Amino acid sequence: MRTRLKELRARDGLNQTELAKLAKVSRQTISLIEREEFVPSLLIAKRIAHIFDETIECIFIFDEEEL
Amino acid sequence: MRMIIWTLVGAAVGFFGMYAALSIDFKAGFLPIGFELNIVLIAITLLLFVFIAVSSAQMKKKAGLTLTGVDEDERDMWQYKKFSDLNLCNTIALIVSIVAIGVAIITDQPAWLLLTSGGILLLSIVFSMLVPGLMKAVYPDRELPSASEKNFAKKLLDASDEGERFVMLQGYYKTFNTMNLSLIIALMLFILYSVGTGDSQLFSIFIVGLILIVTNAQYLLTIRNK
Numbered sequence: 001m002r003t004r005l006k007e008l009r010a011r012d013g014l015n016q017t018e019l020a021k022l023a024k025v026s027r028q029t030i031s032l033i034e035r036e037e038f039v040p041s042l043l044i045a046k047r048i049a050h051i052f053d054e055t056i057e058c059i060f061i062f063d064e065e066e067l
Numbered sequence: 068m069r070m071i072i073w074t075l076v077g078a079a080v081g082f083f084g085m086y087a088a089l090s091i092d093f094k095a096g097f098l099p100i101g102f103e104l105n106i107v108l109i110a111i112t113l114l115l116f117v118f119i120a121v122s123s124a125q126m127k128k129k130a131g132l133t134l135t136g137v138d139e140d141e142r143d144m145w146q147y148k149k150f151s152d153l154n155l156c157n158t159i160a161l162i163v164s165i166v167a168i169g170v171a172i173i174t175d176q177p178a179w180l181l182l183t184s185g186g187i188l189l190l191s192i193v194f195s196m197l198v199p200g201l202m203k204a205v206y207p208d209r210e211l212p213s214a215s216e217k218n219f220a221k222k223l224l225d226a227s228d229e230g231e232r233f234v235m236l237q238g239y240y241k242t243f244n245t246m247n248l249s250l251i252i253a254l255m256l257f258i259l260y261s262v263g264t265g266d267s268q269l270f271s272i273f274i275v276g277l278i279l280i281v282t283n284a285q286y287l288l289t290i291r292n293k
Contacts (some may be wrong), residue, residue: 016140021208027143030232038233 005034008052012062023047101174105184108167112147112187115160119194122153123201130204146205157191157198164191199223243286 014059016034020027025044032038033048039060040048049056126149138160168184170176176184195221212222227235254275257268 015136017140017143025228026231027140028147028234029228031144032230032233038230041229044229 001039001063002067003033003034003036004059004061005030005048008054008059012052019048019051023052088262101170101176102180103168105170105174105176105180108170108185109183110115112160112164112167112191115156116190116194118156119153119198122149122156123198125231126150126153126201126279128205130207149212150201153201157195161188161191161195170217184291214216225245243282247283250275 005019009015014022015039016027018031020030023030023044024047029038029040029044035052042056045056045060049059126146129146130143132142164184164187167189168181171181171184196214199219202211203213209226211226212219216222224232224235254272257272257275260266261268261272
């Protein structure tokens with residue numbers, strides 16, 4: 001899974017700590033997702049999508065063989 | 068076929084290793100160096116205390132700063148790593164101080180050294196109660212349990228989010244495997260030591276065996292009952 005989290009954070013001028021507070025998770029979790037080491041739950045993905053006003057699919061991009 | 072060859076090689080190495088160990092007359096007595104060993108252990112614990120105290124002060128000072136942007140993230144990263152280092156030092160200090168008092172008692176050291184070792188152990192216990200409280204200073208916005216609360220470890224796990232639990236799971240799983248292997252090696256070494264020196268280590272062998280059975284049963288029952 002690839003993620004556009006870093007790019008969207010830069011777009012909205014948010015640092016990891018601020019995004020973490022908005023998504024009600026720790027900064028470590030945001031960092032893990034950004035480094036593509038951890039796939040978040042649907043709930044957290046939905047919260048992040050809501051913060052950036054994007055769809056989940058637009059932020060978290062899966063390869064065809066992963067689906 | 069490959070597995071059979073490795074098993075035979077393992078058996079041969081084990082046989083000749085044990086044979087060699089039995090033929091060597093070795094003694095690993097701590098009695099003559101008990102005093103020096105105790106002093107070294109106390110010194111290590113004191114150094115760890117200094118590190119814990121200095122790091123705690125640094126963490127509290129940094130937590131009070133108002134930062135933004137990348138600096139805020141870097142501060143959080145620094146604090147996270149520092150807190151992990153602190154926890155590790157605290158655990159090592161506690162273990163070393165228990166070993167120190169054990170050495171003092173077993174090797175019959177002077178009363179002042181025994182009292183110092185006891186004091187160091189008490190301090191280690193106090194530090195291990197204070198260090199978790201630092202989390203509240205680092206993360207004032209989070210609802211974290213107090214170190215004095217009942218079932219602190221479970222409440223802390225409940226307060227962690229899924230990313231933190233993912234990291235913890237990786238750590239715990241590695242630790243569990245390392246612990247299993249280390250304890251089995253420890254059992255072998257106890258047997259070897261008992262046979263080589265004639266000093267029975269049966270009590271330790273039973274205790275380590277019991278720990279292995281209990282921890283593995285606990286892990287497997289947790290998985291089985293889900």
